[in-house]
Amino acid sequence: MASIWEYANPRKFLETSDRVLPWLAALAGVALVVGLVWGFFFTPDDYRQGSTVKIIYLHVPSALIAINGWLMMLVASLIWLIRRHHVSALAARAAAPIGATMTVIALLTGAIWGQPMWGTWWAWDPRLTSFLILFLFYLGYIALWAAVEDDDTAADLTSILCLVGSVFAVLSRYAVNFWNQGLHQGASLSMDKADNVANVFYLPLLVCMAAFVLLFLALVLLRTQTEIRARRMRALLARERMS
Amino acid sequence: MIALLMRDLRLAVRAGGGFGLGLAFFLIVVALVPFSVGPETALLARIAPGVLWLGALLACLLSLDRILALDWEDGSLDLLATAPIPLEGIVSVKALAHWITTALPLVIAAPVLGVLLSLPAQGYLWLIVSLLVGTPALSVIGTFGAALTVGIKRGGLLLSLLVLPLYVPVLIFGAEVARRGAEGQAVQVHLLLLGAITCGAMALLPFASAAVLRVNLR
Amino acid sequence: MIALLMRDLRLAVRAGGGFGLGLAFFLIVVALVPFSVGPETALLARIAPGVLWLGALLACLLSLDRILALDWEDGSLDLLATAPIPLEGIVSVKALAHWITTALPLVIAAPVLGVLLSLPAQGYLWLIVSLLVGTPALSVIGTFGAALTVGIKRGGLLLSLLVLPLYVPVLIFGAEVARRGAEGQAVQVHLLLLGAITCGAMALLPFASAAVLRVNLR
Amino acid sequence: MPELGKYAGAVLSSYGLSLLLLALLTGLSLWRARRMKAALRKVEERVKRHG
Amino acid sequence: MELVVKELGVARGGVRVLEGLSFVLGAGQALILRGPNGSGKTTLLRVLAGLQPSVAGRISVSRDSVAYASHADGIKGQLSVAENLHFWARLHAERDITRALEAFDLRALQDRLAGALSAGQKRRLGLARLMVTGRPLWLLDEPTVSLDSEAVALFGAAIEAHLQRGGMAVIATHIDLGLTSARVLDVTPFRARRPVGDAFDEAFL
Amino acid sequence: MELVVKELGVARGGVRVLEGLSFVLGAGQALILRGPNGSGKTTLLRVLAGLQPSVAGRISVSRDSVAYASHADGIKGQLSVAENLHFWARLHAERDITRALEAFDLRALQDRLAGALSAGQKRRLGLARLMVTGRPLWLLDEPTVSLDSEAVALFGAAIEAHLQRGGMAVIATHIDLGLTSARVLDVTPFRARRPVGDAFDEAFL
């Protein structure tokens, strides 16, 4: 079997991802439409939360991607630091804006949800707070990529930032827990407690989560391709200027 | 190493006061708080420990770019990197110099400023202790940030952006210790955690800083 | 003059985001406040207008040294001073560029951050108005400070020290307008005074800045 | 259209904002991808021509 | 257009470095300043450029007619070569930068970020800036630092062309530029003497 | 002690600038690098100093034996001349700075703040730093910039003395230093060629 590292070759990656991407994108689109339409039109209201429960189909999947996007960047950074495959560094770079957007979506939907449920847009609840901190990490990571001109230098710096940042993100999570007891409990939603209550909510939620994962993958592939091409173009232009 | 420390301290004194300026900034930020939130004593007393911690943190932050950028600009950093000292040692010494010149004066000044904000009497001890335990972490983390942004012209703001989220745990525990101290609650657990963060940061971050610096120098 | 403005704006965008970074700092300062004073909503709502004003002021402050120091270091300022534009015009354009790249984004972001601090609903309008009226004064005063400290390496902290006292009147009236707005009281008088300060600063300070710059250049 | 009751504003605005953000992200990614592809092709051709 | 300097005295860091300096430079003439390190050439040029006041004597030239090029080049690393030149051109109400690009062989580099130039390339850009100022009097402080011999020749040609058009140049340098037509002024004899006696007021300068 | 460079390739900003460079430098020898602006001399010196990785080839020298002097001097303006030298001396576990002061005629300036030196005086201080490192291999990037002829002679003498004691030196320069014993290496022939074909991966470097 061919080694998985072959796909770390930029050309090979471009070829493979070109083949996969249309399918992935179509799948993501279908899943997204099915999940959201199902959730929005064909689920009943919760007896306590009324129609706001429909927000869950955006809120939870985006929160999921926001966290796991960072995790993916961490893994990609490690691969870059250890094996120095350019594609993985560029994939991390490509994922950052997606993760940041997902964080914003989770924050926004959460805030909008919080207004009717908790009577406030924002509370300094541990989970919310650590999400805000995660957003700051995304911002810093993106800003550092943008500020450094040389590509390899930027890749090295951001990778190390990602490592250190991950450690501190976990630290903050625990610190915040110590600091304030929260409002945000999954249990506030009826389905969350008694597992069998609500396949009505649960199934469309699953579809939405799958859709967001697919969308994330498709976007990462697409943006990684773009980054690869941008990188190659910079290299070609530089070479052209030299002669 | 000692030569480097002595040089950095001397430069801080000569350069129109590394000592004085962090302190002055701290003083002014704290002094501006009553102007911005209004002068009621009860309110001020309530937010005093937090404001003092935040002020100290910002004063530290502002002086971070002096840690490495000056040496970068005039080429000293290139020369230090080829000197017979490991880069890890260099960044540690730099962090130490930053702590001595910036954080230590803040710790000493904090009680005085506490008076301005009507900090309750029992709060002073724990304020000082929490600052003493927490500020070394600020210097070490800050040195990491400075190493990350050293090649970037006027990276001061970027530096702040990168470093502040890293400061969050330190700030939470530090301010919590000071606040609990002021309110007469138990502080041991939080103080212990603060100490653990500081020790961890001092033990591990110099390696990250040196690695980042090596990347930036090439 | 327009060439200079365009260049400064372009540089701000290129340099990894003059726009973004001031904003990010503002966000972070505001986000750190609850960590330091604790998470109670009532307390936060009470200090929100003041904290927002103070945060905007600090974000402005941090980016001041970019106004002139970069041009000083690479010799551009010498060349600009011999260019066929009066130095007063140059410092005014620089202040304007600073306002556009730094202060304006802060004004736009302030309401969003108000949510984080649970600012009462009626406070938003006056918060924005007070910032819009007050921040030009911050930029102009800051340019004066930048001109004063331009020859000094890493004068950032000294700059803060010099500028902060000059910011006090602006802060007092600005925060007062925002606070009264949030509490539903009358704001006219204070807003008028704030406007007067801004107009005065814009009319007079460029001459002082140019004079100071001339001294520093020789 | 399902009956959203008194929470219509909240639900609709969160759907609206989220979908807008997702569309923006996807649109920008696609736009940049297309532009970069074209630009790279141009550069590659030029490099090839000039040997 | 003439530069007349009469009995000029200049000071640096509160200490007089040159005094009693007089010369006249007519249109189309160049003057080369020589003198050992620390003799005050840089200081003199800054005074002529109007960046620093003189302590004695007179200078007949208005600030609007000088273009000064110091050790630092005033180049923005984040802007491209062409953008850098365009900026200075527009500031001096000139339009055309192609002549400057050509004169210093910067055509091939014009879209490169100035931060990614080598030392000599940067210097060439700094010198090209002079050509877009449209000013008649050039004040140059060690202009050929880090230039290779080819670039030095370009520089010589640019100076000659400038003089031909009625311009003037004052150049401080330690090495031979091969400008045959230029006069040379050694500043060593004008080094400021210690004031005799203990004139208290004078020690204030 | 010998510096052996074999088939070295160096890159700057992601682009190869030199390749296939080989030379051997024995104790007591000096090598002068020549080449037009932007040919890669500075890059080569940085690679030799270990500040930047090479992209091909081998270098036989350990980082502990080189002393590098770049365009920037690493001088602190707020410290006096003597303090600056003392610092670098202590860092390299040397004690004596008088020899360095003497060699570059800095005795009279030793208590002056380094910020108040003229361009040439600063450069002299930067060169004097090399003598307190105790390192055998000196890497010098355009060392004689802004030096007057007297100071260039001092520099030549310092280099000769260093070589006499078994030291080595690699010097990038555009002007003639009058070092008779030194070999000259023109880097122009080693300029990196375009890679043939369209190796996609290579364009990433």
Ligand code: HEM
């Ligand atoms: C700005 C505010 C909010 C933020 C940042 C936020 C963030 C999060 C995060 C990070 C998760 C975890 C996702 C995961 O583990 O996969 C989550 C899940 C969830 N959130 Fe929120 N949230 C916010 C507001 C709200 C509000 C107001 C509600 C409803 C009252 C809510 C209800 C839920 C529910 C039901 C879940 C799923 C719980 C579970 O399965 O564990 N959230 N949210």
Ligand SMILES: Nc1ncnc2c1ncn2[C@@H]1O[C@H](COP(=O)(O)OP(=O)(O)OP(=O)(O)O)[C@@H](O)[C@H]1O
């Ligand atoms: N800031 C300062 N304070 C005090 N003295 C200074 C200061 N700057 C320079 N000097 C001194 O003033 C004198 C003149 O310096 P200047 O830079 O004009 O010399 P120069 O002729 O340009 O020398 P070089 O050829 O080395 O560039 C020198 O002796 C220098 O030491």
Ligand SMILES: Nc1ncnc2c1ncn2[C@@H]1O[C@H](COP(=O)(O)OP(=O)(O)OP(=O)(O)O)[C@@H](O)[C@H]1O
């Ligand atoms: N940051 C950078 N990014 C891309 N290319 C660069 C960068 N810095 C320099 N270069 C290019 O690399 C090449 C080598 O530069 P280098 O500084 O080594 O030349 P040099 O031989 O020292 O020239 P000089 O004699 O002008 O000092 C030059 O063509 C330069 O334009």
Ligand SMILES: [Mg+2]
């Ligand atoms: Mg000089």
Ligand SMILES: [Mg+2]
């Ligand atoms: Mg060079």
